Structure formats: structure tokens, C-alpha cells
Amino acid sequence: MIILIPAYEPDAQLLEVIGAIRAADSALNLVVVDDGSGPAYRQIFDGARRAGAHVISHRANRGKGSALKTGFGFILDRFPGQDVVCADSDGQHSVVDILRVAGLAGTDATSMVLTITAAGTYRLSVPSVRARW
Secondary structure: OEEEEEEOOOOOHHHHHHHHHHHHOOOOEEEEEEEOOOHHHHHHHHHHHHOOOEEEEEOOOOOHHHHHHHHHHHHHHHOOOOOEEEOOOOOOOOHHHHHHHHHHHOOOOOEEEEEEOOOEEEEEEOOOOOOOO
């Protein structure tokens, strides 16, 4: 299981999220995409690396969609066939919820789990697709 975290100009909360995920399940791989945050945020991303996350950087901000696409491409190359859960860098998603979604995602190879904070969790059956980045 891979936890993918896109980040633009994050604060120390990113390191808290990574630390909490690591404490809950040290076997999870974390991929953080720095979406062009700039040199002022280098210490945060260096801390993410020290905590064991793979950090990929964009030279300039390209938006969350592009950061996710970069992360998925990295995951396809490095961790083919692994399930992925996306989480925010600001701690919006609790570690309990991240792990709950991870558990749901790993139960069916043809499902996509979507969560909406106020409304609950939905499982969709989707056909297998080949990603093209």
C-alpha cells in the first residue's frame, strides 16, 4: 500500500501526518510530491525524506492534479500493482481514516473507494485500466 501526499507550501503538519502514518503502520510506503514550493520549504521536505518518504519535486507549481499525476507515475514505475491512497498534507484526513480507506481499497482489485467527509464512503466497481502518463 502506498500513501500519496501532494504538497504545496506545506507547514510542519506534513511531518506530523507522516509521523502519525509511520507510527500506525511502518510498512506503508509514502510518496510526497512537492508541487514547486520553493527553497523556503526545503527543510519540510528534507524532514519528510528523513522520515522515510519518497519526495519528488516539481520546479514550479503545476497544481494538485499535476502533482497527483506525477505521484501516480512514480508509483507505477517503482511500486507496480500496489494500491494507492491519497491524503492531504495539512492533516485534513486522520490517520485512522487513511488506514480505513487503505483497508477498503485492498479488498477488491476492481474497485475505487471514494470518500466524502460529511457523506461517508462509497465503493465503485470500475474496469481495470492501463494508465498512460
